[in-house]
Amino acid sequence: MAPINRHDRQRAVLLINKIISSRDEYNFPSFTLLLDTVSQSSKPVIKEILHRAKESGKVKIILLSFETSQRKVPLLSSLWDADDETVQAYKLSVEAWQAEVKAAISRIKKGSRAILLVDSLNEFCKAAGSKVPQVLLSWAAPSVRIIGTCHTDVPLHESPKQNPYMVSAFATLKYISTTTFTCRSLSQTLEELEAQSYSRAKPAFGLDEGVEGVLQTLGSDRTEGMVVEMEHKRKSGNVVSETYVFPRRSTIDQGKIVTLSEYLELHHISLVSTAPGSAAAEGGDLGSTMHLGLTEQQRRDREGVVLPHFDAQKGEGGEGGRILYDMGAEDDFDEEEDEI
Incomplete structure (x- = not known):
């Protein structure tokens, strides 16, 4: 790869490690949204952050x-301390669990930080209704990082009395x-x-297959790692997007996060490239299923063709821009057309 691509990769890896390690996430109120499905859980990302x-x-x-x-979640059992708290919202009313969360935040020791983890934003939106942003923002603080998981294959609850012109809960969370x-x-x-590189139809997995009784497809939640698509909003308002591969800590990579393009190179996976500098990126194919570019020989032949109207510009005079045409051996001579 070109040096600029290596530089971009290093910068992307530094950014994701900075976000996962919460280096800047406590300097201002932050809300991290995790989107997962039955095919891939967000628990490995949560465990890495914690x-x-x-x-x-x-x-x-x-x-x-x-x-x-x-009370002690298997995901958090190895990381759980005496100061950590659990608010069992499924047993409480909306007002009760909101009060308990505010009380838990108030018990944060001076100089310490906290992570507020919401295990299901689907149920949270159902309980909070149209006040989702107000409730989340009421907990926001520089010392608190809010992390919530939304299951995208589970519909978010929308109240039948909700104004049809209101923004959906999912759009609000994003x-x-x-x-x-x-x-x-x-x-x-x-x-x-692989299907995209060979111009085949995109395969369907899990619930998208439409097969009765199929919830998970083979290959779901595999132990070698997962793919994470990140959208990060900087303080300036610019959005940074990148795709990463999160290997599990038990694998040889030991949790080293890499970009998807680097992962493909490390594992010698060859796919059609759309990176800058490739034929597709230079306008050769433009996303088409056919090869629309020219070979070097075709490009030279095209440049050597002299179009008929160039002969009319040689200054012969009195022709009025008449196009001169030399008949070939394969042309059929027609006297009537020649007199025109």
Whole structure:
């Protein structure tokens, strides 16, 4: 790859590590939105964020639980401390769990930080109704990082009395989030890229297959890693988008995050490239299923063709721009047309 591509990759990896490690996420109120499906859970990303947060210093975890019935969640059991708290929202009314969350935030020690983890924004939106942004923003603080998981294959609850002109809850969550992670299966993403490179139809997985009884496709939640599509909003308002591969900590890579393009190179996976400098990026194919570019020989032949109207511009005079044409051996002579 060209040096500029290596530089872009390094900058992208530094950015994702900065976000995962929460280096700047406590300097201003932040909300990290995780989008997952039954094919790929967001739990590995959550575990990586919490693991790095616990390594960096004293961080309190506040779990707002809507779909987890155990007090010590298996995902957090190895990271759970005595100061961490769980708010069992599935047992409480809306007003009660909101009050408990505010009380837990008020118990954060001076100089410490906290992560407020919402395990299901689907249930949260159902309970909060049209006040989703107000509730989330009421918890926002420089010392609190809010992380929420939204299951995109589960419809968000919309009240029948809601104004039809109001923005949907999903659009609201994406709008107020500072970082959005879309979690995808690694093996399924590779199959989609392979189909795209050969101009085949995009394969369907899981519920999209439309097969009765099929919830998960083979390759879902595999242990070698996952693909994460990131959209990060900078303080300036610019949006940075990149696609990464998150290997599991138990694998040889030991959790080293790389860009998807670098992962393909490291594992010698060859696909049609749309990077700057490739034939497709230079306008050769323009996303078409046919090859519309020219070979070097075709380009030379095209440049050597002399069009008929160039002969009329040689200054012979009195011709009035008449096009001169020399008949070939394959042409059929017609006297009537010749007199015109």
